[in-house]
Amino acid sequence: MSALLAVLLIAALVFGLALLWLEARHRLRPASPLRLSSANWSVKRKGDERLEVKGTIAIRNPHARMEVFVPEIELKPTLLGRVDLADVQVTTSLKPQHPDEEARADGYWFAYIVKGHKTTQAEVRISISGPAGSDLRKLVDTLWLEILWTNYGPFGRLQKRDGVLIPLRRPAAAQPDTANWRQGDRCSVLPIRTHLLGTLDDPAEVLRHYAGAVLQPGDVLTIGETPLAVMQGRYNHPANLQPSSLARLLCRVFHPTSSLATACGLQTLIDNVGPARVLCAWLLGTALKLVGSKGWFYRLAGEQARLIDDVTGTTPPYDQTIVLGPADSAAVCRQLAADLGVAVAVVDVNDLGRVKVLASSPGCDEALLMRALKPNPAGNANERTPLVLVRP
Structure with a gap:
């Protein structure tokens, strides 16, 4: 018996050491401390045939001592719309705004060192031109901008790929006199259309803008878990x-x-x-x-x-x-409910009738949501209706 116990103890020790080795190897793997973010995006119309998009990307180094090179950076824009965009032309430019070095006049991105606890940034300009006589706003509705950049330092050479979604036009907000309510099981359901959502959007502002005009006391406003996650940058x-x-x-x-x-x-x-x-x-x-x-x-x-x-x-x-799934869903629901004055829930629904309420604000009638969302009124295709309003 003592021999068996000794074998079990040795096996448990070996397994524990193996787990520690796995964790140590995972945490010590090559990684760059640099973080990329973007802000201050604007879309200006230059006549019917041209749009100019402008914004800023920032590269931050939170590490105290490590210095990291950014030798290469490239912009890869992709336009989304509902028609053939083959005749739409896109040009990009990137102008460094380093705190300690002047940008080159020819637009060349020279290898730059981001020192510990420092941040650099660059101005992005994107010109979108449609064919002669076109109304560009009717052709494109979203710009997906991928930023391909290289991190070079003690960890080696890492290729990074980040993406930011920039809305070029937005649908009208839901209005009481035009809302297309659907009848459900002892409730009414209103799918609410929005623009494609991304990290530039604030959940509270999105819900207030698109649903605020139709909200009434007793309503439950739901948001899909994936749209919330992408707004959080997950x-x-x-x-x-x-x-x-x-x-x-x-x-x-x-x-x-x-x-x-x-x-x-x-x-x-x-x-x-x-x-x-x-x-x-x-x-x-x-x-x-x-x-x-x-x-x-x-x-x-x-x-x-x-x-x-x-x-x-x-x-x-x-x-x-x-x-990933959204972070802190319960806290998000509580805050949104306090801002909007109605119950809010984060849900995961599919076409098979599966309804999962990930989180909801206090007092939310989850049984009502299970009945109302079972037919999946938001859809799983390209409906762009991440918000669903449920009224008992």
């Missing part, structure tokens, strides 16, 4: 990920339709909760599955394991990225 291009051996191995055991069935999808979860938790969740989940108890991996790995949407899992242009 998406990442697979090019930014470096799948570990654990991710490459374990992703093969998930169902092919799962968002965790690719190395990058599973690596996103590992980056969020750590490799030790993912491995333990898989081991325990597999053991419990063998005795007939299913679903334990997702319970043990945390909420994000169910909420991650892999490539193709969301509407363009986010279909090329991996989108």
Whole structure:
């Protein structure tokens, strides 16, 4: 008996050391401290045939001592619309605004060092021109701007890919006299159309602008979990990920339709909760599955394991990225409800009648939401109706 106990103790020690090694390797992997953000975007109309988009990108180094080079940066614009855009021309320019070095007159981006606790920025200009005689506003509605940039330093040379969505036009807000209500199970339901949402949008402003005119006491306003997540910036291009051996191995055991069935999808979860938790969740989940108890991996790995949407899992242009679930959903609902004066809920709904209320403000009637949202009034295609208003 004592020999068996000794073997078990040694096995537990070896397993614990293996978990510590996994975590240490994960945390010490090559990484750049640089962070990219953008702001101050404006869209100006230059006649019917031309639009000028202007904004600023900032690169911040939060590290105290590490100095990181940015030797290359490239803008890759993509226009979205509902017609053929082959005749629409797009040109871009990027002008450095470094705090300690002058920009070159020819527009060349020279290799720049971002020192510890410093920030640099650059001005972005994008010109969009339609064919002669066209009304450009009727052709395009969204600009997806990808920023491809290189980080070079003690960690090696890393290629980074960030994207920002810039609305070029916005639909009209819902109005009481034109709202197209649908009759549900002891309730009325109003899907509310918005522009494509992104990191430039504030959730409170979006809900107030598009739904404010039709809200009444007793209403419940819902927002999809993915639209909220992209407004929070919780998406990442697979090019930014470096799948570990654990991710490459374990992703093969998930169902092919799962968002965790690719190395990058599973690596996103590992980056969020750590490799030790993912491995333990898989081991325990597999053991419990063998005795007939299913679903334990997702319970043990945390909420994000169910909420991650892999490539193709969301509407363009986010279909090329991996989108996490939203952060602090309960706190967001409480704040939005206080701002708007009605109950607010974050939901995940699909065409199979599955309704999951991720979070809701105090006093929200979740049973009402389950009835109202079962037919999926927001849709899963390109309806662009991330808000649904439910009225008892």
